[in-house]
Amino acid sequence: MLTETEPAFHQPLLKTPFHDRARAASRVDSFVPWSGYTTVDVFTAVEQEYFAIRNAATLYDLTPMVKYRISGADAARYLNRLTTRNIARLSAGRVAYTVWCNDGGQLIDDGTVFRLGEAEFRLCTAERQLDWLLDAAIGFEVAVSEVTHEIAALALQGPTSCAVLRAAGVAAAERLKPFDVAAFAWPGLPRAHAEVLISRTGFTGDLGYELWMTPAAAEHVWDALMEAGRTRGIRPIGSRALNIARIEAGFLLPNIDFVNAEHTLRVGKAHTPIELGLAWLVDFEKGHFTGRRALLEQHRRGAPRQLVGLDVEGNKPAVNALIYADRAGKREVGYVTSATWAPTCKRNVAFALLDAPHFAAGGTVWADIYFNRELQWERRMARARVVERAFFNPERRRATPPRDH
Amino acid sequence: MSESRDAAARGERRYDCIVIGAGHNGLICATYLARSGRSVLVLEAAEQVGGAAVTREFAPGFRVSACAHLLHLMPAALLQDLGLAERGRLALAASRMPTTALAPEAAPLPLDPVDAVALAAHSRSDVAALSAYRQRLGRYARALHAVLETVPPRLSVQSWPDRLALLRLAWRLRRLGRAQLRDLLHIGAMSVWDLLEDTFESELLKGALALDAVLGTNFGPRSPGTVFTLLHRMAACGSGAPALAQPIGGLGALAQALAQSAQQAGAVIRTAAEVERIVVANDRAAGVVLRSGEQIAASTVVSSADPKTTFLTLLGSEHLDTGFVRRITHLRSRGLAAKLHLALGTLPRFVGASQQALAGRLLLAPSLEYIERAFNHAKYREFSPAPILEITVPTVNDPSLAPAGKHVLSAVVQYVPYDLATAEESDRRALTDAVLGALQACAPGITASIEALELLTPRDIEREFRVRGGHWHHAELALDQFFWTRPAPGAAQYRAPVAGLYLCGAGCHPGGGVMGIAGRNAARQVTREAA
Numbered sequence: 001m002l003t004e005t006e007p008a009f010h011q012p013l014l015k016t017p018f019h020d021r022a023r024a025a026s027r028v029d030s031f032v033p034w035s036g037y038t039t040v041d042v043f044t045a046v047e048q049e050y051f052a053i054r055n056a057a058t059l060y061d062l063t064p065m066v067k068y069r070i071s072g073a074d075a076a077r078y079l080n081r082l083t084t085r086n087i088a089r090l091s092a093g094r095v096a097y098t099v100w101c102n103d104g105g106q107l108i109d110d111g112t113v114f115r116l117g118e119a120e121f122r123l124c125t126a127e128r129q130l131d132w133l134l135d136a137a138i139g140f141e142v143a144v145s146e147v148t149h150e151i152a153a154l155a156l157q158g159p160t161s162c163a164v165l166r167a168a169g170v171a172a173a174e175r176l177k178p179f180d181v182a183a184f185a186w187p188g189l190p191r192a193h194a195e196v197l198i199s200r201t202g203f204t205g206d207l208g209y210e211l212w213m214t215p216a217a218a219e220h221v222w223d224a225l226m227e228a229g230r231t232r233g234i235r236p237i238g239s240r241a242l243n244i245a246r247i248e249a250g251f252l253l254p255n256i257d258f259v260n261a262e263h264t265l266r267v268g269k270a271h272t273p274i275e276l277g278l279a280w281l282v283d284f285e286k287g288h289f290t291g292r293r294a295l296l297e298q299h300r301r302g303a304p305r306q307l308v309g310l311d312v313e314g315n316k317p318a319v320n321a322l323i324y325a326d327r328a329g330k331r332e333v334g335y336v337t338s339a340t341w342a343p344t345c346k347r348n349v350a351f352a353l354l355d356a357p358h359f360a361a362g363g364t365v366w367a368d369i370y371f372n373r374e375l376q377w378e379r380r381m382a383r384a385r386v387v388e389r390a391f392f393n394p395e396r397r398r399a400t401p402p403r404d405h
Numbered sequence: 406m407s408e409s410r411d412a413a414a415r416g417e418r419r420y421d422c423i424v425i426g427a428g429h430n431g432l433i434c435a436t437y438l439a440r441s442g443r444s445v446l447v448l449e450a451a452e453q454v455g456g457a458a459v460t461r462e463f464a465p466g467f468r469v470s471a472c473a474h475l476l477h478l479m480p481a482a483l484l485q486d487l488g489l490a491e492r493g494r495l496a497l498a499a500s501r502m503p504t505t506a507l508a509p510e511a512a513p514l515p516l517d518p519v520d521a522v523a524l525a526a527h528s529r530s531d532v533a534a535l536s537a538y539r540q541r542l543g544r545y546a547r548a549l550h551a552v553l554e555t556v557p558p559r560l561s562v563q564s565w566p567d568r569l570a571l572l573r574l575a576w577r578l579r580r581l582g583r584a585q586l587r588d589l590l591h592i593g594a595m596s597v598w599d600l601l602e603d604t605f606e607s608e609l610l611k612g613a614l615a616l617d618a619v620l621g622t623n624f625g626p627r628s629p630g631t632v633f634t635l636l637h638r639m640a641a642c643g644s645g646a647p648a649l650a651q652p653i654g655g656l657g658a659l660a661q662a663l664a665q666s667a668q669q670a671g672a673v674i675r676t677a678a679e680v681e682r683i684v685v686a687n688d689r690a691a692g693v694v695l696r697s698g699e700q701i702a703a704s705t706v707v708s709s710a711d712p713k714t715t716f717l718t719l720l721g722s723e724h725l726d727t728g729f730v731r732r733i734t735h736l737r738s739r740g741l742a743a744k745l746h747l748a749l750g751t752l753p754r755f756v757g758a759s760q761q762a763l764a765g766r767l768l769l770a771p772s773l774e775y776i777e778r779a780f781n782h783a784k785y786r787e788f789s790p791a792p793i794l795e796i797t798v799p800t801v802n803d804p805s806l807a808p809a810g811k812h813v814l815s816a817v818v819q820y821v822p823y824d825l826a827t828a829e830e831s832d833r834r835a836l837t838d839a840v841l842g843a844l845q846a847c848a849p850g851i852t853a854s855i856e857a858l859e860l861l862t863p864r865d866i867e868r869e870f871r872v873r874g875g876h877w878h879h880a881e882l883a884l885d886q887f888f889w890t891r892p893a894p895g896a897a898q899y900r901a902p903v904a905g906l907y908l909c910g911a912g913c914h915p916g917g918g919v920m921g922i923a924g925r926n927a928a929r930q931v932t933r934e935a936a
Contacts, residue, residue: 139722
């Protein structure tokens with residue numbers, strides 16, 4: 001744990017409550033820092049882990065995800081003023097994906113709001129931002145505190161994930177609909193930390209759950225899931241496999257697809273939710289929220305650019321590619337933020353931020369792709385079609401109760 | 406507009422404009438709004454109009470200008486335009502009041518007008534230096550005056566009126582000429598200490614001149630930016646020479662005259678009507694709710710309350726963006742000036758000071774170092790045992806303020822922190838003793854003639870005049886809280902982020918000090934935008 005007296009940079013990276021299990025399961029010893037913790041990049045091989053997400057079940061340690069406890073009489077009003085969605089309409093036991101903006105309507109972060117009670121919420125974010133959350137609390141009767149270190153979190157994702165939960169003795173979790181959250185008593189744990197919160201949420205676009213528990217319960221839950229999933233192909237995964245799955249699912253990653261507007265230095269580097277293709281998250285009718293006036297103005301005038309999905313010809317991922325309106329590469333109209341070969345869709349996909357009017361669905365643009373063939377760089381201008389960002393969106397993601405895959 | 410007038414005539418509670426607060430800025434704003442044909446209601450929480458420009462009894466038979474005690478910043482053109490000058494509405498007991506620098510162990514030095522012989526006794530070269538200094542600063546003050554009168558143009562939008570205003574200001578400054586502009590840029594952000602040390606020899610003179618740069622601020626003479634605060638004060642007068650004046654009946658008489666002007670223009674004024682909150686409907690100001698529960702509708706609400714009260718208390722942060730609330734919260738607005746009122750049985754005698762000097766302003770700030778040392782205490786939330794005073798004896802010019810033969814002393818005590826580090830009651834006694842000790846040193850025997858005493862700390866000023874932080878200017882007057890950034894970007898054009906809500910108080914450009922320009926500029930902005 002961090003201490004008051006010692007600055008954080010003197011400390012080695014923290015270990016999550018799952019660290020010993022992850023260390024034991026790691027075959028290639030590939031760890032990377034994430035929000036002050038050391039976490040696994042790859043356990044065995046990226047492809048193997050990715051296909052487990054789509055065909056079996058996977059465990060991913062998301063303890064380093066920043067978590068805030070938000071409680072108090074004004075908690076719902078506070079979150080309504082902070083974020084763009086109508087939190088007043090979020091009932092207890094539900095989760096909402098949302099974004100929040102600065103005064104200019106530009107994105108600070110995205111995350112999930114868990115309504116755990118009438119005046120009890122949890123906000124999961126990519127980055128630490130207690131200063132912004134506290135300033136947003138001025139004038140509201142609300143307490144905001146960071147609880148990242150107090151909660152161990154594990155994502156259980158993949159088509160067999162529900163079956164694994166059933167086998168682990170929490171069959172009641174099968175009744176959770178997407179974005180439901182509920183507390184379950186985990187079998188075999190002492191009463192003091194037997195309560196595990198399970199939400200039907202995830203970052204893979206597949207059937208899956210996220211489990212939130214006390215650090216003391218972490219290893220027991222990990223072991224129980226690995227045991228219950230033995231015949232269902234369960235394996236732990238690292239961040240790289242997850243990254244392929246999230247691009248396939250159309251999910252944005254902070255600092256890859258957008259930058260926290262409060263961290264940008266140059267004009268034009270911050271983005272509004274409308275520009276990021278997240279206009280569906282913005283509720284102009286719910287009353288005031290930070291950035292509303294600026295967003296309303298952009299909503300009226302239309303966005304000058306938008307983040308869209310690209311279906312790129314060929315099999316070379318359009319990583320870091322500039323986008324042109326013409327094959328000759330004379331008119332630059334945008335750039336790629338994320339790109340991958342999507343193994344399940346069998347498509348070459350990317351997210352690209354395109355200038356108006358090129359972001360209109362169905363349009364054609366050209367991606368200037370550089371790729372390396374045995375150390376030699378080559379370049380290819382690939383035709384790309386503007387499409388919906390959710391490339392992978394299976395029916396099993398929504399079915400309740402999930403089928404026994 | 407006429408619809409509201411008709412509704413008002415039928416006795417329904419609906420106005421075109423509601424002005425919150427009947428301080429001088431609120432009243433001036435109301436006058437201009439009413440003159441533009443709007444129905445205007447002014448709501449004042451106190452029993453009488455005036456805000457911090459108010460005269461009240463502080464001991465039986467003794468009355469005093471309870472907060473501001475001199476009139477010197479309100480432009481003559483504004484007074485005339487409001488009809489205060491020609492119709493005799495505002496009678497002055499004294500104008501062009503002299504300033505005299507007191508020194509505990511030396512003869513007082515008359516400054517306005519300057520006594521060349523007395524000054525020469527301190528320093529021969531300072532006589533010529535003073536006249537050159539006044540000419541030099543006067544030139545810049547006149548150029549700055551145009552800035553004070555201007556609604557700060559917006560920089561982020563492409564609009565011709567804003568660009569034109571910017572060009573006009575640039576032209577105004579450019580007209581100073583190359584050498585002067587260079588000089589202004591050189592001294593503009595520097596400390597008054599450095600400027601005065603570069604210019605003068607006499608400690609007494611430097612102290613007195615420095616006092617005007619730091620009076621009412623959170624700065625010492627060595628603080629950067631104090632030449633700016635001095636120029637700002639000079640600019641408000643429209644010229645280099647401060648024309649200090651004292652209305653008959655105190656500053657409250659000014660407020661009464663302003664209230665008459667407003668009423669004559671058609672505005673309705675209600676006192677003892679405290680606004681509890683501003684009503685917002687569809688992201689627009691729609692009226693106010695009074696503490697009594699009464700709701701009054703209006704399409705425009707103009708608040709002369711300080712920015713923190715207006716935005717955080719009356720409006721509520723739920724109607725504002727987080728970044729804006731953060732800026733308003735960070736606004737430096739803690740007062741550092743206290744007010745001392747003495748009821749005196751006899752006319753005080755300041756050693757060596759003439760009767761003429763007593764009719765003006767007496768400054769106890771005998772050297773730059775004396776001021777800076779007093780400021781040191783303030784930095785650590787203490788008051789100085791050697792306080793700085795701006796003293797007036799208003800009954801010399803206006804005997805009506807006290808029973809026959811008796812007198813009132815009104816003094817600003819500079820560097821009394823808003824948040825004193827220690828307990829309050831013992832502090833108040835110790836502070837009072839320190840101030841009286843300093844007075845006694847300049848005016849022996851004065852303490853024996855005290856019949857009653859009132860000391861208003863910034864906290865008292867906050868409570869009595871409903872100014873959060875108890876700061877004269879509502880928000881610190883400093884380069885970083887001036888013009889485009891006063892009170893904060895997003896509200897520097899008198900317009901709040903919520904449509905239909907405006908600010909017109911001292912927390913706006915160009916600040917307080919009974920200047921009135923904020924009130925007039927705000928009214929201009931309202932009429933320009935609704936037109």
